[in-house]
Amino acid sequence: MTNTPMTKKLSIVVAISSNNAIGKGNELLWHLSADLKHFKNITTGHTIIMGRKTYESIGKPLPNRRSIVITHNKDYKIEGAEVVHSLDDALNLLDENEEGYIIGGAQIYKQALPFCDKIYLTTVHHHFDADAFFPEIDKNMWKETEKAENKADEKNEFDYTFSTLERM
Numbered sequence: 001m002t003n004t005p006m007t008k009k010l011s012i013v014v015a016i017s018s019n020n021a022i023g024k025g026n027e028l029l030w031h032l033s034a035d036l037k038h039f040k041n042i043t044t045g046h047t048i049i050m051g052r053k054t055y056e057s058i059g060k061p062l063p064n065r066r067s068i069v070i071t072h073n074k075d076y077k078i079e080g081a082e083v084v085h086s087l088d089d090a091l092n093l094l095d096e097n098e099e100g101y102i103i104g105g106a107q108i109y110k111q112a113l114p115f116c117d118k119i120y121l122t123t124v125h126h127h128f129d130a131d132a133f134f135p136e137i138d139k140n141m142w143k144e145t146e147k148a149e150n151k152a153d154e155k156n157e158f159d160y161t162f163s164t165l166e167r168m
């Protein structure tokens with residue numbers, strides 16, 4: 001028996017620029033040391049789900065997390081990660097009460113957003129030229145439950161805000 005995506009608790013973790021950009025040339029657009037730490041704090045000890053391109057951009061399974069990578073390629077294998085061939089298959093690998101963390105990229109965010117109830121959002125206050133974007137967040141469907149604004153410094157090249165959005 002398979003589970004539908006709606007039975008799973010799903011969160012998105014994403015960093016988005018002022019113009020909704022998330023990446024270019026299969027790389028991130030900024031270096032924000034605080035955001036890397038934030039990402040690590042949120043996801044460590046949990047299951048992270050990502051598209052094949054994001055996996056290749058990171059280059060290896062992240063330590064202390066269960067990694068699930070989605071690809072159409074039936075021959076794709078990764079030591080230290082589970083490979084599946086649809087978002088549904090990824091969600092079916094989660095335990096019933098487990099929260100899964102969708103970590104990108106653009107294709108996977110777009111497919112997963114309708115099934116997510118929380119977004120751990122980093123907003124990077126700068127416009128970027130990009131080729132990967134996050135879908136528009138409908139402000140009528142999400143309420144901000146946490147917000148922390150931060151200024152650029154020697155380890156973080158742009159101003160940024162950490163917020164948590166929960167589906168209304």
Ligand SMILES: NC(=O)c1ccc[n+]([C@@H]2O[C@H](COP(=O)([O-])OP(=O)(O)OC[C@H]3O[C@@H](n4cnc5c(N)ncnc54)[C@H](OP(=O)(O)O)[C@@H]3O)[C@@H](O)[C@H]2O)c1
Pocket residue numbers: 013014015016021022023024025026027028050051052053054055057070071072073084085086087103104105106107108109111132
């Ligand atoms: N700012 C952030 O927080 C953040 C986070 C993550 C990633 N990113 C950026 O996002 C960009 C990558 O995003 P992307 O949209 O190009 O790639 P992606 O979503 O990471 O991966 C896309 C790939 O996933 C597989 N896939 C997608 N939907 C599928 C489905 N329904 N069934 C089976 N396989 C499926 C396909 O792999 P195959 O081609 O192998 O079939 C597809 O090419 C990069 O620039 C990265 O740096 C940014």
